[in-house]
Every structure is written in structure tokens, then in C-alpha cells.
Amino acid sequence: MLNYKSWGRTVFNIFNHIILLATCLLCVLPFVNLLAISFSSSTAVAAGSVVFWPKDFTLASYEFTLSDGKFIRAMMISIGRVVIGVSLNLILIILTAYPLSKTKQQLAGRSIYVIFFVITMLIGGGLIPTYLLVSGLGLKNTIWSLVLPGALPVGNMVIFMNFIRSLPEEIEEAAVIDGATPMQVLMKVLLPVLKPAIATVGLFCIVNHWNDWFSGMIYMTSTDKYPLQTYLQSMLLSIEQMMQQVRQSGGDMQSVLTQINARTGRAAQLFLGAIPVMLIYPYLQKYFTKGLILGSIKG
Amino acid sequence: MIKLKKQWRYHAMLLPGIIFTFVFCYIPLYGVIIAFQKYNPGLGFRSPWVGLSNFKFIFSQPNFVRTIWNTFYISVFKIIGGIIVSVVFALLLNEISSNKTKRIFQTFVYIPNFLSWVIVAGIMIDILARDGIVNQALGVLGIAPISFLSNSTIFPWTMIITDIWKGFGFGTVVYLAALTGIDPVLYESAMIDGAQRWKQIRYITLLLLMPTIILMLVLSLGNVFNAGFDQIYNLYSPIVYETGDIIDTYVYRLGIEQAQYSVGATVGLFKSVVSFVLIAGSNFLANRFAGYRIF
Numbered sequence: 001m002l003n004y005k006s007w008g009r010t011v012f013n014i015f016n017h018i019i020l021l022a023t024c025l026l027c028v029l030p031f032v033n034l035l036a037i038s039f040s041s042s043t044a045v046a047a048g049s050v051v052f053w054p055k056d057f058t059l060a061s062y063e064f065t066l067s068d069g070k071f072i073r074a075m076m077i078s079i080g081r082v083v084i085g086v087s088l089n090l091i092l093i094i095l096t097a098y099p100l101s102k103t104k105q106q107l108a109g110r111s112i113y114v115i116f117f118v119i120t121m122l123i124g125g126g127l128i129p130t131y132l133l134v135s136g137l138g139l140k141n142t143i144w145s146l147v148l149p150g151a152l153p154v155g156n157m158v159i160f161m162n163f164i165r166s167l168p169e170e171i172e173e174a175a176v177i178d179g180a181t182p183m184q185v186l187m188k189v190l191l192p193v194l195k196p197a198i199a200t201v202g203l204f205c206i207v208n209h210w211n212d213w214f215s216g217m218i219y220m221t222s223t224d225k226y227p228l229q230t231y232l233q234s235m236l237l238s239i240e241q242m243m244q245q246v247r248q249s250g251g252d253m254q255s256v257l258t259q260i261n262a263r264t265g266r267a268a269q270l271f272l273g274a275i276p277v278m279l280i281y282p283y284l285q286k287y288f289t290k291g292l293i294l295g296s297i298k299g
Numbered sequence: 300m301i302k303l304k305k306q307w308r309y310h311a312m313l314l315p316g317i318i319f320t321f322v323f324c325y326i327p328l329y330g331v332i333i334a335f336q337k338y339n340p341g342l343g344f345r346s347p348w349v350g351l352s353n354f355k356f357i358f359s360q361p362n363f364v365r366t367i368w369n370t371f372y373i374s375v376f377k378i379i380g381g382i383i384v385s386v387v388f389a390l391l392l393n394e395i396s397s398n399k400t401k402r403i404f405q406t407f408v409y410i411p412n413f414l415s416w417v418i419v420a421g422i423m424i425d426i427l428a429r430d431g432i433v434n435q436a437l438g439v440l441g442i443a444p445i446s447f448l449s450n451s452t453i454f455p456w457t458m459i460i461t462d463i464w465k466g467f468g469f470g471t472v473v474y475l476a477a478l479t480g481i482d483p484v485l486y487e488s489a490m491i492d493g494a495q496r497w498k499q500i501r502y503i504t505l506l507l508l509m510p511t512i513i514l515m516l517v518l519s520l521g522n523v524f525n526a527g528f529d530q531i532y533n534l535y536s537p538i539v540y541e542t543g544d545i546i547d548t549y550v551y552r553l554g555i556e557q558a559q560y561s562v563g564a565t566v567g568l569f570k571s572v573v574s575f576v577l578i579a580g581s582n583f584l585a586n587r588f589a590g591y592r593i594f
Contacts, residue, residue: 016391024407030422033432048430096316099309107309120320123575125327126567128554133327136343149323152316182308211415218555233417263425270421277413284413285406
């Protein structure tokens with residue numbers, strides 16, 4: 001583009017930067033406010049004097065949250081669920097995407113398979129039949145109800161398939177001539193070059209599993225089995241009661257309880273619940289655009 | 300036969316995926332038949348048939364008819380508003396010459412997109428409360444506190460705006476990718492022809508961005524009946540049911556909380572059929588107007 005600098009252009013540039021900066025602040029400041037509240041004392045928060053910087057700095061809210069056995073247990077369940085769920089996701093995605101990346105000649109009935117999988121992105125039984133099926137299989141109150149129903153995320157599988165298709169075909173040839181089976185080709189030749197693709201869909205799967213709160217709510221009948229996001233969801237409304245219970249039960253939390261209230265406690269819980277996604281966010285952002293572009297290439 | 304012998308390993312690899320998809324997608328699909336039955340947990344999908352009486356029942360419920368309108372209203376404004384905000388933001392971002400600055404701005408608007416609605420709803424409940432920072436800021440401007448989440452006139456707009464807030468970073472990335480693809484030669488020749496900046500944006504940038512905008516619009520048509528369960532469930536309350544109750548929250552309360560499985564499945568089936576028609580229709584439109592085929 002030609003570079004011409006005029007007075008009008010400079011004014012526009014300044015305003016443009018201001019607008020963009022304001023929008024960015026609008027996106028980030030609610031989180032800053034949350035963080036400030038979580039590190040402030042209840043009196044400062046109740047007085048409405050905490051904006052973007054903690055007042056009467058205290059770790060009491062975090063002390064309270066981390067001493068809540070249910071919170072820790074829910075976090076462990078979420079971690080377990082991410083490990084099991086994402087491994088299952090990746091195994092199924094890889095095993096399905098590889099044959100489907102072949103041409104019609106290499107895989108008889110390819111288009112039928114593709115329709116079989118893609119159709120599930122368009123129509124589904126909906127909430128109630130799925131719920132009845134999962135309950136009928138006896139999966140309720142087990143971790144399997146959280147990981148089995150979405151074990152093969154078709155959208156991610158399509159992205160992965162397009163990754164494989166973007167590789168030059170010659171990559172496989174040498175191994176095929178040496179008589180390697182498809183499984184050997186996949187494991188020894190393809191997976192090493194597909195590391196970025198695995199990272200991309202793996203990150204999506206991690207975020208999906210970590211963020212999902214709904215399956216926990218419908219499939220777990222006891223709060224002891226809730227994954228973290230479901231626990232946080234239940235706390236949105238009931239943290240006040242929970243604090244009340246702790247207060248009445250006595251124990252060594254009393255001095256901490258005087259420094260916190262529902263708002264500071266909830267802020268700490270939410271912030272802790274957001275940390276894992278925040279940590280992988282830089283990688284997510286890096287891979288997301290790539291996945292978006294590859295996912296849009298027709299399969 | 301020779302072909303199959305050579306290929307059986309590929310087919311075998313597909314087997315686990317097929318089994319999972321069959322069990323967890325196709326069996327529930329078959330399970331929608333309970334919409335035509337009076338579901339009995341003991342009999343499962345072999346419960347007694349009742350014809351269309353579940354459908355007659357739901358359409359006689361004023362609460363259900365209300366949810367269709369609410370769903371439609373909320374999601375249409377979410378779609379339109381989302382497109383406008385992300386296109387404008389992408390256009391402004393595109394005017395920035397430094398790639399580094401561009402990336403930093405993009406990083407910030409993109410954060411809320413990856414956090415769960417539980418966390419975002421928790422933040423919203425806090426900042427939109429009567430003594431939250433939003434009302435504090437409005438107070439500085441001399442505006443009386445607004446009940447964002449408990450006033451039924453305002454509630455749908457709170458949903459629309461917070462949803463756009465959470466999601467526009469995604470659209471921005473898509474539009475920015477399309478903008479980067481525009482050939483700079485076009486601008487150069489326009490400039491030689493004496494076209495002003497604004498005319499360039501209007502006749503080159505927007506014109507070339509149109510296919511992407513139409514595509515995004517058409518693709519979101521299939522989602523008109525998804526007004527955002529995760530968001531609304533975590534933010535609504537009985538006082539705003541009148542304007543804030545959507546099909547999905549209604550199905551949840553009826554089907555799961557009250558265990559009226561058949562009625563819940565009927566509402567769900569109604570929604571799936573309409574959504575499917577919309578998806579098929581929008582795919583047709585996308586193909587017709589933007590030359591994009593999803594399938």
C-alpha cells in the first residue's frame with residue numbers, strides 16, 4: 001500500500017487507537033475487577049471501593065477456597081476428566097481421521113462414512129433422549145458420563161483430517177513400499193509430522209472438557225461428584241449458604257471468614273477456575289486461527 | 300474383493316469411531332420416538348404410543364409459545380449485533396500498520412471467548428449487580444442504577460450485549476483473515492484514480508468482505524434456535540422468564556428437573572426439525588450467494 005501521511009490520517013490514527021484500546025479494556029477490565037475483588041477484604045468490597053486494584057490486600061478468600069474440600073475434589077475430578085476425556089478424544093480423532101483422509105479409491109465407501117459422521121453435526125436426538133440413554137447405560141454418577149457421550153468430536157476430527165490431507169502424499173510412499181501396515185504408517189510416519197495438528201485439536205478438547213459444566217449437572221446426583229465448573233455453577237447461587245455452614249460449624253476458619261464475603265469468595269473461586277484456560281490461552285490463540293483456516297477447507 | 304482385502308485395516312480403524320457415534324448419536328436420534336409416546340422409565344423406548352398428543356399439549360402451553368418468540372428475538376439480535384461489532388472492529392484493526400500492535404489488540408478481545416459461561420456469568424452477576432462496577436460507573440455519569448438481570452425489559456438486551464462481548468473476538472479473527480487476503484494492488488490503483496480513504500473502504504474493503512459476511516450470516520441462521528443455554532441458564536431467574544426463558548431452558552426445566560421426558564423430548568424434536576430446515580436452507584443460500592458449500 002502507498003504510504004501517504006496527511007493531517008486527516010494522523011487524526012484518524014489517534015482516534016482509531018483510542019477506540020481499539022477502549023474496546024480491549026472493555027474486554028479485560030471485568031477480569032481485572034474480579035481479581036481485585038478476590039484479593040480484597042470483605043469490608044472494602046462491601047463499601048464499593050474496590051475497582052481495579054485490591055484494597056486491604058488479603059489472601060483470605062483464597063485460603064477459604066483452597067481449604068474447601070469440595071472445591072479441591074471437584075478440581076481433581078476435572079483434571080481426571082480432562083486426562084481421560086482428551087486421551088479418548090485424540091485416539092478416536094486420529095483413528096477416524098486417518099482413513100477418512102484417503103481418497104475414494106483408497107477407501108471404498110468413503111463418502112458413506114463421511115455422511116455417517118457429518119450428519120451428527122446437523123441433527124441429534126437432543127437433550128432428553130441422550131440423557132435417557134446415558135442413564136439407561138448406567139453411566140450416571142460415573143466419570144464415563146462426562147467423557148463417553150462426546151468421545152468423538154466430529155468438528156475436530158474434520159479439522160484433523162484436513163491437516164492430514166494438507167501433507168504431501170509422498171510422505172507415506174516409502175513406508176508403504178517397505179510393506180508397512182496403515183497402523184504403522186500412522187504411528188511411525190504421520191504422527192511425528194502431525195504434532196502441531198495434535199496440539200491444535202488437543203487444546204480444543206482440553207478447553208471443551210474443562211469448560212463443560214452441564215453434563216456434570218445432569219449426570220451427577222451428588223455434589224461430591226461434580227467437576228469443577230459444575231461446582232462453580234452451583235456456587236454462583238449458594239456460596240452464601242456454604243459460608244454460613246462453615247461459620248456455624250466452628251473450626252479454624254473463623255478468622256478467615258471475618259475477612260471475606262460471598263463476593264470475594266466467589267471471585268477467588270472463579271479466578272482459580274479460569275487459571276488453566278488462561279495458562280494455555282497463548283497457545284490456543286496461536287493454533288486457533290490455523291485450525292480455523294484448515295477446518296474451512298472442504299473435506 | 301481384492302480391494303477389500305487390501306483395505307480392511309482402514310475400515311477396522313474406523314470401527315471404534317463408528318461404534319461411539321452410533322451409540323451416542325444415532326441411538327438418541329432413534330430415541331426421539333418418545334416424543335410420540337407416553338414415556339415410562341420401565342419400558343424405555345418401547346413405551347405406549349400416544350400419537351401427536353404431546354405436540355398438541357406443548358402448543359397449548361402459553362409458556363412454550365412464549366419461549367419460541369424469546370429464543371428468536373434474542374438470537375437474531377445476537378447474530379446481527381455480533382456481525383456488526385466484529386466487522387467494525389476488524390476494519391479498525393486492519394487500519395493499524397504495525398502487526399505487533401494488531402496482535403496485542405486481538406489477544407485482548409479474544410480472551411472471554413475461551414472461558415466457560417459459568418465463569419463469565421459469575422463475573423457478570425458481580426459487575427452487573429446494583430452495587431457492581433457497571434452501576435457505579437453509570438452513577439458517576441448521573442444515571443440511576445439499572446437492574447440488568449432482574450428487569451424483564453432489560454434482561455434480553457443484557458443477554459445480547461454480554462454475548463456479543465464474549466464472542467466478537469472470534470468473528471474479528473475470521474474477518475481479519477479475509478481482510479489480509481485482499482490484494483494491496485487494488486488499493487494502489489484506487490489511490491492513483493484519486494479515491495479517498497473512505498471510498499476505498501466502501502468500494503473495495505467492504506465489497507470484498509461481503510462474501511465472508513454473508514457466509515457468516517447464513518451459517519449462523521442454523522443457530523437461530525440456539526439462543527445460548529449456557530449463558531441464559533446461569534443468569535436468568537423466574538422474574539425474567541417472561542422475556543428471558545428460551546426453548547433450551549424450557550426443555551431443561553420440563554424434561555430434566557420435572558422428569559417429563561416425553562414432553563421435553565417433544566419440544567426438543569420440534570427445535571431440531573426447525574433447526575435442521577434452517578441449516579439445510581442456509582447451506583443452500585450460502586451456496587447460492589457466497590458460492591460456499593459446507594457439504
